[in-house]
């Protein structure tokens with residue numbers, strides 16, 4: 025079976041810049057972290073879990089681990105602001121639907137692997153009207169601390185003979201490389217050079233992605 029994973033934010037929609045600003049605002053308010061430094065960190069760490077980004081600044085400031093209960097309080101404020109201010113205005117990136125339709129028609133298993141909390145990515149996929157395109161929507165949780173666990177589970181349970189991940193974060197490319205997954209980097213929020221350096225197999229804009237995926241499929245058929 026052929027499997028295809030989509031990162032969500034930065035590839036199908038893009039509210040990463042807004043999330044970075046809200047993150048900066050909140051860690052500034054609670055932990056007096058410099059807003060701009062925090063927002064930059066958020067952008068650079070695309071592909072990591074939301075929790076990991078909060079953990080980083082908490083550890084730096086207080087030299088101890090962020091407790092679940094404290095994280096939950098702060099995360100609630102973060103997601104509440106996103107839900108109220110940004111989710112209602114969300115638009116799909118141009119050509120995202122064309123890519124989704126092509127992938128749905130050519131792959132046996134299509135999923136989302138997002139660093140957002142599980143319940144929130146499911147809410148967002150529903151809100152965008154895209155649930156019908158995916159067999160599975162995965163976010164982060166206790167069971168899935170990072171995207172790596174998503175892929176490990178999919179490799180184990182589906183045993184795909186072809187697995188492609190389309191994403192826009194540096195960490196996304198690193199995880200794909202580590203697990204031998206074919207990665208397509210979309211330079212929505214980070215320059216192509218950074219994605220390439222992190223191990224991206226291919227780099228293209230979303231509007232070139234169908235042609236690229238078609239080419240990968242053809243090569244795969246020829247080889248097998």
Ligand SMILES: [Mg+2]
Pocket residue numbers: 031032033034035070071191192193
């Ligand atoms: Mg992303």
